[in-house]
Amino acid sequence: MTYERTWQTIESGPHEYKEALHPVVLKNYGKWKYHEMLNPGVMVHVGESGDELFTVRAGTPRQDSVDLLRRLCDLADKYADGYLRFTVRNNVEFMTPHKENIEPLIKDLEEQGFPVGGIGPLVTSIAHTQGWLHCDIPATDASGVAKSVMDSLYNDFKEWKMPNKVRLSTSCCSINCGGQADIAIVIKHTRPPRINHDILSTVCELPKAVARCPVAAIRPTTVNDKKSLMVDEEKCIVCGACFGACPAMEINHPEYSKFAVWVGGKNSNARSKPSKMSLVADEVPNNPPRWEEVNDIVGRILKAYQVGGKPWERMNEWIGRIGWKRFFEETELEFKIDMIDSYRHARASFNQSAHVRF
Amino acid sequence: MDNIQESVVASREVPAESETIEADVNGQVIKKNGKFLNETPMLDELENGPWPSFVTGLKEMAERNKKPMLRGVMDQLEYSYQTKSGYWKGGLVTVKGYGAGIITRYSMIKDKVPEALEFHTFRVQPAPGFHYNTKMLRGLCDIWEKHGSGLIALHGQSGDIMLQGITAEKAQECFDELNEAGWDLGGAGAGIRTSMSCVGPARCEQACYDTLQVHKKVLDAFVGAIHRPERNYKLKFKFSGCSNDCVNAIMRSDIAVIGTWKDDIQVDKEEVKAWIEKKGMDNLVNNVITRCPTNAISLEDGEMVIDNRNCVRCMHCINVMPKALSPGKERGVSVLMGGKNTLKVGTMLGSMIIPFYKVDTDEEIENFIELAEEIVEWWDDNGLDHERIGETIERCGMKQFLEDVGLEANIDMISAPRDNPYYKTEY
Numbered sequence: 119m120t121y122e123r124t125w126q127t128i129e130s131g132p133h134e135y136k137e138a139l140h141p142v143v144l145k146n147y148g149k150w151k152y153h154e155m156l157n158p159g160v161m162v163h164v165g166e167s168g169d170e171l172f173t174v175r176a177g178t179p180r181q182d183s184v185d186l187l188r189r190l191c192d193l194a195d196k197y198a199d200g201y202l203r204f205t206v207r208n209n210v211e212f213m214t215p216h217k218e219n220i221e222p223l224i225k226d227l228e229e230q231g232f233p234v235g236g237i238g239p240l241v242t243s244i245a246h247t248q249g250w251l252h253c254d255i256p257a258t259d260a261s262g263v264a265k266s267v268m269d270s271l272y273n274d275f276k277e278w279k280m281p282n283k284v285r286l287s288t289s290c291c292s293i294n295c296g297g298q299a300d301i302a303i304v305i306k307h308t309r310p311p312r313i314n315h316d317i318l319s320t321v322c323e324l325p326k327a328v329a330r331c332p333v334a335a336i337r338p339t340t341v342n343d344k345k346s347l348m349v350d351e352e353k354c355i356v357c358g359a360c361f362g363a364c365p366a367m368e369i370n371h372p373e374y375s376k377f378a379v380w381v382g383g384k385n386s387n388a389r390s391k392p393s394k395m396s397l398v399a400d401e402v403p404n405n406p407p408r409w410e411e412v413n414d415i416v417g418r419i420l421k422a423y424q425v426g427g428k429p430w431e432r433m434n435e436w437i438g439r440i441g442w443k444r445f446f447e448e449t450e451l452e453f454k455i456d457m458i459d460s461y462r463h464a465r466a467s468f469n470q471s472a473h474v475r476f
Numbered sequence: 477m478d479n480i481q482e483s484v485v486a487s488r489e490v491p492a493e494s495e496t497i498e499a500d501v502n503g504q505v506i507k508k509n510g511k512f513l514n515e516t517p518m519l520d521e522l523e524n525g526p527w528p529s530f531v532t533g534l535k536e537m538a539e540r541n542k543k544p545m546l547r548g549v550m551d552q553l554e555y556s557y558q559t560k561s562g563y564w565k566g567g568l569v570t571v572k573g574y575g576a577g578i579i580t581r582y583s584m585i586k587d588k589v590p591e592a593l594e595f596h597t598f599r600v601q602p603a604p605g606f607h608y609n610t611k612m613l614r615g616l617c618d619i620w621e622k623h624g625s626g627l628i629a630l631h632g633q634s635g636d637i638m639l640q641g642i643t644a645e646k647a648q649e650c651f652d653e654l655n656e657a658g659w660d661l662g663g664a665g666a667g668i669r670t671s672m673s674c675v676g677p678a679r680c681e682q683a684c685y686d687t688l689q690v691h692k693k694v695l696d697a698f699v700g701a702i703h704r705p706e707r708n709y710k711l712k713f714k715f716s717g718c719s720n721d722c723v724n725a726i727m728r729s730d731i732a733v734i735g736t737w738k739d740d741i742q743v744d745k746e747e748v749k750a751w752i753e754k755k756g757m758d759n760l761v762n763n764v765i766t767r768c769p770t771n772a773i774s775l776e777d778g779e780m781v782i783d784n785r786n787c788v789r790c791m792h793c794i795n796v797m798p799k800a801l802s803p804g805k806e807r808g809v810s811v812l813m814g815g816k817n818t819l820k821v822g823t824m825l826g827s828m829i830i831p832f833y834k835v836d837t838d839e840e841i842e843n844f845i846e847l848a849e850e851i852v853e854w855w856d857d858n859g860l861d862h863e864r865i866g867e868t869i870e871r872c873g874m875k876q877f878l879e880d881v882g883l884e885a886n887i888d889m890i891s892a893p894r895d896n897p898y899y900k901t902e903y
């Protein structure tokens with residue numbers, strides 16, 4: 119049966135938000151006075167009116183089913199007057215003025231498998247990308263990596279054990295949609311793209327693919343009388359940018375797409391200026407379904423930070439104080455020549471001083 | 477590995493004699509050995525461990541709603557885990573009048589997993605701040621399960637609700653029902669994208685402007701450009717209420733709108749005293765005073781004194797003492813531009829363009845939108861294909877950008893004046 123339209127589209131943009139706000143939120147909107155973190159899963163905000171609003175935060179798988187969301191709605195109806203929100207790191211938050219609801223809500227959440235935590239100096243949920251479940255250019259499955267890593271860090275999500283908050287991310291290609299983070303787990307390809315000359319000219323716009331390369335390593339060519347492209351493998355920096363523009367330039371490979379681990383990304387302006395993350399481990403196997411090797415490295419970094427960081431120091435600030443040499447010593451990671459930048463603006467990362475720790 | 481692949485395919489195509497199969501009148505398999513789903517031994521490993529498992533959630537839903545698409549997707553995902561490769565390719569599915577908002581996915585191995593042939597995603601714009609009431613969310617779930625798979629990611633990294641798994645045939649009807657319920661599609665491709673804002677004044681005393689309102693109004697102003705992408709590349713706005721920047725605007729958006737204040741930090745002296753009594757003077761010295769990035773806090777006769785002229789609005793002291801300290805009263809936003817991730821010139825952080833801008837009244841917000849339109853127009857005229865606006869500004873030069881869009885140069889834009897003499901003045 120064909121569908122006959124009767125509805126006229128309204129280009130309404132983001133959904134209206136006022137109806138999504140709890141009455142106590144609306145009453146105190148813009149008039150909050152202060153907040154306190156009561157424990158790793160609960161905080162309270164107090165308004166100028168004296169009203170108290172309690173927030174309970176819990177982890178979710180991000181890749182949710184309608185069943186799971188309906189269960190969260192049931193909890194919101196039961197304990198938070200029918201309101202809930204999500205954080206940018208996929209945690210769910212229930213805001214309620216009813217203090218007596220906190221304990222039973224936490225109990226129900228935990229019983230249903232949602233870990234309560236994520237607030238304050240601890241490891242919060244991983245921001246991550248789509249991966250094999252949905253993306254068209256993924257070299258791994260971020261959801262699986264995220265699940266495996268968070269299994270290991272379950273208690274670190276629920277207890278205040280870190281010097282400051284730790285944000286993690288995972289990305290399935292070097293575009294890094296998961297984003298900068300204190301610790302980021304990102305695919306790093308290790309071999310230039312393989313080109314399918316038979317189909318290239320029919321599936322790709324050649325000039326676009328040529329223009330996409332950051333190091334001008336792609337050139338037009340003819341193979342078996344067909345227009346195609348070739349890659350100067352000496353020049354190629356194995357970024358995968360061409361693959362996004364041209365599916366015939368396959369960069370993904372079960373063995374030649376590895377993981378790299380990066381540390382020190384910080385977007386907050388608190389204390390130090392925001393900082394970009396740095397490469398500290400590469401050639402890490404992309405090993406489903408549990409990615410033990412990645413997990414081991416993340417664990418080592420976190421342990422060193424937990425022991426060595428001072429209160430309020432984020433990962434990059436701790437490293438800034440002890441220096442990169444000590445970071446590699448404490449984490450027992452191997453410093454390699456490829457960790458010295460050779461791309462644009464590399465000099466900015468060179469030690470332009472006589473300062474050395476021996 | 478090849479052996480594994482073959483055995484999986486074989487087990488799917490040639491049922492062993494001991495298997496029981498139930499099928500509907502069309503021959504569609506409903507249950508095999510009492511289960512709707514095929515075996516997924518590698519994915520099942522992700523059901524172990526204490527963190528909530530997306531695999532468990534997917535399996536539970538598929539066994540209940542028995543959508544063949546979900547079974548196909550689970551089969552394809554299991555195959556991806558076994559072969560360490562992805563098998564989706566793009567295409568073009570849209571709804572009437574829109575050129576973006578649906579991410580099209582066709583299976584590249586449809587012969588192996590015919591049920592996963594189509595698995596398109598709707599990007600839907602949530603309410604600013606990711607606030608929901610249960611009626612909205614239940615309604616969304618019901619419409620989605622009626623037409624699509626029932627799988628939802630909350631949220632994508634640009635800030636969209638990702639409704640994952642629908643066929644092209646159902647897309648228009650599903651969209652119409654969603655749209656009637658107040659939902660609209662988000663951005664994709666070379667256009668303005670869906671935005672993100674922090675919890676804002678809804679719950680946070682540190683929000684220096686109404687992130688939710690400004691998000692809604694700015695994105696509404698660009699709604700046509702979101703649905704019909706025709707720019708050089710993607711362009712993202714993000715809205716954070718203070719420089720803690722909870723939505724990572726500085727790194728994840730081309731135009732980052734970050735709350736700030738101009739006057740003095742508000743100090744509640746009684747609460748400062750109470751804090752020191754509770755936490756101790758050592759704590760004040762070690763965790764507040766010595767951590768101020770500009771040494772703008774000192775102790776005078778046992779009292780904490782802030783040199784506001786040298787405060788850079790980093791938020792640290794306010795974060796540590798939220799009951800005693802709060803942002804000043806003259807509040808507005810800083811606008812930073814050029815943030816983006818790796819491809820292709822490398823990661824760039826947004827840099828300061830406008831240190832202080834008021835966005836409280838409708839007129840002020842309108843002024844901001846006009847400025848943003850001017851900036852996007854400049855990028856349309858000067859940008860190259862697949863070039864983010866930060867890259868365009870760097871290539872053309874900040875001076876050119878400022879002159880073209882009519883912004884004043886100011887010293888807050890730089891961390892230091894230039895260290896080379898390579899420019900020319902009027903001669």
